[in-house]
Amino acid sequence: MATIADLLDERSIDLSLSSGDKDDAIERMVDLVDASGALLDRDVLIKAVRAREEAGTTGLGDGIAIPHGKCDGVDRPALAFARSDEGVRWGAPDGSLASLVFLIAVPEAAAGNEHLRILASLARSLVKADFRNQLLAASTPQEVREVLAGISA
Numbered sequence: 077m078a079t080i081a082d083l084l085d086e087r088s089i090d091l092s093l094s095s096g097d098k099d100d101a102i103e104r105m106v107d108l109v110d111a112s113g114a115l116l117d118r119d120v121l122i123k124a125v126r127a128r129e130e131a132g133t134t135g136l137g138d139g140i141a142i143p144h145g146k147c148d149g150v151d152r153p154a155l156a157f158a159r160s161d162e163g164v165r166w167g168a169p170d171g172s173l174a175s176l177v178f179l180i181a182v183p184e185a186a187a188g189n190e191h192l193r194i195l196a197s198l199a200r201s202l203v204k205a206d207f208r209n210q211l212l213a214a215s216t217p218q219e220v221r222e223v224l225a226g227i228s229a
Contacts, residue, residue: 080197080227083155085112089217093158093177101164102126102143105179108156114181121149121181135166140202141174144191150181153190153229157220159211176202176211197227 088108095101102125109115124145128134135141141164156179163173178198182191201207207223214220 078229079225080155080194080229081221081224083153083194083229084157084221084224085154086217086221087111088154088156089220090156090158091214091217091220093160093164094162095160096162096164096173098129098164098166099126101158101160101174101177102129102179105143105156105158105177106181108158109150109154109179109181112154112156114150114152114154116151117149119149120147121145123147124149125179125181133167133169135168135172135174136199136202137168137170137172138202138208139163139172139175140208141166141168141177142180142195142198142202143177144180144182144195146182146184146186146191148184150183153180153182153186153194155180155194157211159214176208194229197229201227
C-alpha cells in the first residue's frame with residue numbers, strides 16, 4: 077500500500093520556508109512540486125490552490141495548513157512539505173500561524189477523490205502533537221519522509 081512518503085519527493089521538502097504571506101507561500105510550495113517533476117503548468121496549479129483557499133481556508137489550526145488543488149497543472153498526485161520557523165498567516169480558526177504546510181496536488185482526472193483521501197490521512201496524523209513534534213524536529217528531508225512513511229495515502 078502506498079504511503080504519504082511515496083508521494084513526497086525529497087526535493088519537494090523545504091525545512092526553512094521564509095514567507096509570512098500565504099500567497100507567496102503557495103507559490104513557493106508549487107515550486108517544490110515542480111522540483112518533483114510532477115508539475116505541468118505552474119500557473120494552473122497556483123490558480124487551483126488559490127481558488128480552493130477562496131472557498132475556505134485550509135489553515136486547520138495548531139500550526140497546520142494543507143492547501144490543495146485538483147487541476148491539469150500536474151501529471152500525477154504530488155505532495156510538497158514546508159516548515160516555517162516564523163509561521164505563515166493562513167487564516168486558521170484558532171488564529172495560529174502555520175509552521176507545518178503540506179500542499180496536495182492531484183490531476184483533474186485523478187480517480188474519485190484521491191486528494192480527499194490524502195488530506196484525510198494527513199489530517200488524522202497531524203492532530204497528534206507527537207506527530208507534529210516529529211515533523212518539527214526533523215533536520216533533513218529524509219527524516220521528514222521517515223516520519224510520513226507510516227501513513228497510508
